[in-house]
Amino acid sequence: MPEIHEIATLTSKGQITLPKPIRQALGVDAGGKVVFELREDGQIVVSRAEAEHEDPAIGAFLDLLAKDIETGRHVQGLPDDLARAMLAHAGHAISLDEEIDGDVVI
Structure with a gap:
């Protein structure tokens, strides 16, 4: 996957809009779920939520x-x-x- 560098702005309510190239790379649309993983080194990894929540x-x-x-x-x-x-x-x-x-x- 090619490296993508995008900037998002945090609102006063703590919300961000995922930039379109990031949404496309993750394969998520409106209503899609993403997972945020905070690693020990301070990096945050964002990924598409998978079947872990499916019934x-x-x-x-x-x-x-x-x-x-x-x-x-x-x-x-x-x-x-x-x-x-x-x-x-x-x-x-x-x-x-x-x-x-x-x-x-x-």
Whole structure:
């Protein structure tokens, strides 16, 4: 990767705008995440945030949808293990075998 030297101005709120060549080199757009790493020698390394924050249940669900699109089928129901994983990652302790009380709005 070629060396890029850019200057950004810090606002009174501590914000900066990443210069366009830096955004392009990192491969980030609006809403993208970057990581700042302060090293012992005082250098700061800025890099694109990778999959460390991605939810594995969402990835599995997206894979399931992609396969359905490829085959022309429609998702009829989620596999129980996938549904449980999605609920666990969403912070809900739910039994898929429990009766549903009240109306369900979809």
